[in-house]
Amino acid sequence: MVQQARIRKTRLYFERREEFLADLVKDIASIERRAVKNNLKPCVRLNVLSDIRWERHGIMEQFPSVTFYDYTKHKNRKRLPKNYSLTFSRSEVSTNADLDKAISNGMNLAVVFREELPSIWHGLPVIDGTTHDLRFLDPSPCIVGLVAKGTAKKDKSGFVVSP
Secondary structure (H helix, E strand, O other), X not given: OHHHHHHHHHHHHHHOHHHHHHHHHHHHHHHHHHHHHOOOOOEEOOOOOOXXXXXXXXXXXXXXXXXXXXXXOOOOOOOOOOOEEEEEEOOOOOOHHHHHHHHHOOOEXXXXXXXXXXXXXXXXXXXXXXXXXXXXHOOOOOEEEEEOOHHHHHOOOOOEEOO
């Protein structure tokens, strides 16, 4: 059921974008109302399995009291709405220049380490990224450290870093 819903929403985004965005606005408004009713601060992560540049759709500006956050592989994203926090996900093809560019654009870096988290990496403090997923709460700039699990423990592509 979850997979079918994801496929349906993906098709809707690409085939009937205006309808998709209207539905999204309704969903975010509902989240905002429930959060306020329960005395909570609303936050939304739009990209869970995608890397859409949501700042191009004007969604965040419609909800200034909602905090939006995502991970991205795009180091050049800048001039983001004030309520949108991005964390750059380092990959095996990321260069030091890519990391520096993401940092200069105001992003923290998510990095997977082989066995344990170092205290500093790439000249920045490393925080434990497993304590929560609310990346907008992280200090900036920093490295959001994750320890390799499962098959990633045997990674030889360069995705997993040995500090």
